[in-house]
Amino acid sequence: MSEIFIGIDVGGTNVKIGLFDSELKMICKTSITTEADMGPEVVINNMAQAAKELLTEAGFSLQDIVWVGIGTPGPAKYSEGIIIKSTNMPKFKNVPICKMLNERLGAPVVYDNDANVACWGEYAVGAGKGVKDIVFFTLGTGIGGGIVSNGELVHGCDENGAELGHMIIYPNGRSCNCGQKGCVEAYASADSTARRATEAIEAGAESSLKQVLDEKGKITSKDIYGHLAKGDKLAKEITDGTAEALAITCINMLHTTEPKRIIFTGGMIAAGDVLLNRIKDFFNEHIWTLKKETVEICFAMLGEDTGIIGAAALARHAKQQGKLK
Ligand SMILES: [Zn+2]
Numbered sequence: 001m002s003e004i005f006i007g008i009d010v011g012g013t014n015v016k017i018g019l020f021d022s023e024l025k026m027i028c029k030t031s032i033t034t035e036a037d038m039g040p041e042v043v044i045n046n047m048a049q050a051a052k053e054l055l056t057e058a059g060f061s062l063q064d065i066v067w068v069g070i071g072t073p074g075p076a077k078y079s080e081g082i083i084i085k086s087t088n089m090p091k092f093k094n095v096p097i098c099k100m101l102n103e104r105l106g107a108p109v110v111y112d113n114d115a116n117v118a119c120w121g122e123y124a125v126g127a128g129k130g131v132k133d134i135v136f137f138t139l140g141t142g143i144g145g146g147i148v149s150n151g152e153l154v155h156g157c158d159e160n161g162a163e164l165g166h167m168i169i170y171p172n173g174r175s176c177n178c179g180q181k182g183c184v185e186a187y188a189s190a191d192s193t194a195r196r197a198t199e200a201i202e203a204g205a206e207s208s209l210k211q212v213l214d215e216k217g218k219i220t221s222k223d224i225y226g227h228l229a230k231g232d233k234l235a236k237e238i239t240d241g242t243a244e245a246l247a248i249t250c251i252n253m254l255h256t257t258e259p260k261r262i263i264f265t266g267g268m269i270a271a272g273d274v275l276l277n278r279i280k281d282f283f284n285e286h287i288w289t290l291k292k293e294t295v296e297i298c299f300a301m302l303g304e305d306t307g308i309i310g311a312a313a314l315a316r317h318a319k320q321q322g323k324l325k
Pocket of ligand 1: 165166167176177178179180183185186
């Protein structure tokens with residue numbers, strides 16, 4: 001009998017599924033459309049069916065599955081395996097996803113939110129490998145986060161901790177989608193970065209990005225980095241604003257759980273060293289001198305398969321911990 005770990009990454013559009021061996025090497029993967037409108041029964045049946053087909057194609061059977069790991073956006077009661085609700089899957093309310101998958105695949109299921117799953121993937125086999133304490137940020141539409149402290153994910157008393165995007169870094173600052181003011185997400189997510197550039201141009205700032213705004217009706221963070229490379233002054237100011245907000249957040253996290261590595265992922269890291277180096281510059285400018293050399297700030301390594309790798313890594317961790325099936 002083989003030892004197979006299954007990683008499942010549930011998004012609003014697609015569900016990705018991967019089979020992994022005990023070294024977390026990917027054996028094969030597939031992707032199906034989520035069809036969230038069909039409701040939880042259909043969605044979970046479809047993902048179980050796709051996992052079974054993947055097993056058969058690779059020459060395995062249900063008996064070879066050791067543990068299954070799954071990640072979805074929150075909020076959820078992860079330890080009980082229940083999705084409470086989901087903004088991109090409105091029909092999912094109080095869905096016992098672990099129990100339903102367990103009934104269909106015959107293996108135990110471990111569950112966490114998508115940011116924690118990605119964080120755990122980087123910790124297990126990516127940019128966080130080899131250390132026991134990391135902090136992880138996803139820079140997308142919003143900012144998600146994950147914390148591994150002494151080799152375990154930090155969940156908090158109600159399992160919704162590590163919402164690092166909503167740390168307030170500028171009191172009474174920009175309004176955030178969460179209702180607070182001055183959150184790091186309101187400055188440094190891909191959307192906020194683009195919005196700050198748009199607002200500056202609308203207020204009269206001179207920039208080669210104005211032509212993009214006029215022609216396309218909007219600016220993306222990708223546009224900003226493109227124009228930064230061409231020497232645009234506003235693009236530099238906006239990038240610095242993003243980098244400084246992230247650097248302050250890194251410092252706050254350093255003083256909280258003292259990570260050895262702080263890892264960024266998401267579309268924004270395509271900006272490359274030009275963003276990473278500015279984060280490090282601002283970090284060194286603001287940090288308490290004693291802590292300067294203790295943390296490595298870097299970009300994630302796993303790319304588009306992070307969700308399934310992380311979920312499989314959580315599955316393997318559950319087995320290693322000897323969790324009850
Ligand atoms: Zn917020």
